[in-house]
Amino acid sequence: MSGQTKYDEHAHLVEKMAEVLGVDLDEETMAGRWTPEDMQDTVSRCLGCTDPSQCKGWLGSHDAGADETPGFCRNKDLLEAMRARLVSA
Template identity: 35%
Template sequence: MNTLGDVSTHLQLVRRMARATGVDLDAAHQRGALADAEWAATVTRCRGCQCTEDCSRWLAEGELAAAGPRPAPQGCENKALFATLSTEQDEWDS
């Protein structure tokens, strides 16, 4: 059984990953696209992920390169969620 990582650390990773993928988590939550339970599950999935170091490295590389929005990396437990929210957000903005 995997041990879950630190809540604060993974909350920050989720927020950074959302920014990197162009997702506004606060707007998604306010619009009802991200319910409280799914928000909590998102952080919990991240806490249980075994790719935290790879994720942190991927985020740092993108931040250094000032990369624009891009899909979450393979192995991200929330990749599908971020893709869905990104698509929904594009629809809200149009």
């Protein structure tokens, strides 16, 4: 798998995880709270995951949404902080 393809796969996982948590990354970008650099950093952490299939399985079983990020997610703290800010707004 090429580096770009692997990056794209993990970018999709980040986007899907945010979506499942109710975080709209496009909206966050338009509001100035999320930058392309933030996305790169988040995807870079995701790329360090040793078992992306575990994430895919979790996402597949949470299509209706979730209140928290799974413990194995390398972006758990970031995504939950984003979700908490949105929920409290």
